Amino acid sequence: MPSLTYAEENYLKAIYHLSDDGKHNVSTNDLSKEMKTKPASVSDMLRRLSDKAVINYRKYYGVTITEEGKKSALQIIRKHRLWEVFLVEKLMFSWDEVHEVAEELEHIKSNLLIQRLDDFLGNPKYDPHGDPIPDEYGDVKARPRMPLNELQMNDGGQIVAVKDSSAAFLRYLDKVGAYIGARIKILDKVEFDGSLEILVDNKKTLFMSKDVAANILIIQTS
CATH class of the missing domain: 1.10.10.10 (Winged helix-like DNA-binding domain superfamily/Winged helix DNA-binding domain)
Structure with a gap:
């Protein structure tokens, strides 16, 4: 490259x-x-x-x-997302704190360091925001997902990623208790503005705007 x-x-x-x-x-x-x-x-x-x-x-x-450009871009993205995993899992950063730090670390040139980092972390497939991590060959195994606001009444799913990874949005999700891995069910969908009433993990009810829900990605389970 x-x-x-x-x-x-x-x-x-x-x-x-x-x-x-x-x-x-x-x-x-x-x-x-x-x-x-x-x-x-x-x-x-x-x-x-x-x-x-x-x-x-x-x-x-x-x-x-170009194809060569894609390979280079995917390696930069790979480094960025691996560093985000490291910062969250090993250095106890919160998911809203890691982007800017990873922006600095992604420019490290050592391929050996990145491969050992990948192995040290157990070869994770997704970063803390749910985005897929390209492997050393640039292959990306993305899982099918859809915006939360597209679900209908009584539909269920699991939160697997966010489209908006800004610190403000992630802090908001922390505040309301919507996290990667949470299981959700749509209790109500307001016709007027598309806002949602959501049951999280079968115990907590949230009220969420259409715009917020559009930035949360889920795997539908029912």
């Missing part, structure tokens, strides 16, 4: 996510918003990444990620 700088890795990871794992073109404007920088700076970076053959870039036509 090509040698990438810290900044180049951040851009490549953003392109991978914005392209829906490499399925679509990404516009310069969308990337500019994601990276919180001017379009001219984005264009300069895209030319650098194109020179390294990790993206295809044509001015005014947007950018696509």
